[in-house]
Amino acid sequence: MNSSLSELEFQEMDARTAATQPAPWKSWVEGRDFLGGSNFIQTGQGPDRGEDIEMTGATAADQDFMAAAWQDIPRLIAEVRRLRGLLSRSK
Template identity: 50%
Template sequence: MNSPLTTDEIETIRARCEQATAGPWRSFIEKRDKISGPDFIQTGGEDIYLTGATIADHDFIAHARQDIPRLIAEIERLRAVDP
């Protein structure tokens, strides 16, 4: 089992998230989404094009932009309830 995240580790994760391009991010896959052109992740800024990524990789990366802030908030909520 991994040790619990420290407050410093959570702050480092939060900083990486805050420094990333604004969200929401969304994955567009040509075969799945019936779009024309390459697969990409749409962001609040420049689109991200990945090579060698699976559909699951695209979805994971795109959702991480929204998921990580929510997970941090939940960790903080739970810690406030049960310090």
């Protein structure tokens, strides 16, 4: 089994990211980040603020991971593409 990701797979990841609510996403955990209310992920900010995402059954770590993934995944894809470009130029 080839574990290498194809450009098509990166394009699909980009499309899934683009289809979500606006960035940045920020995890807010009651008792850690504010007092009163429930845990949620804030989407967007200012005029680009989206709907808050509220979950049940997620730990604070789960929620932090999901919120950070919006920022992390596009950066990882860009870095892999950059490194592949460097490798292809060095051949």
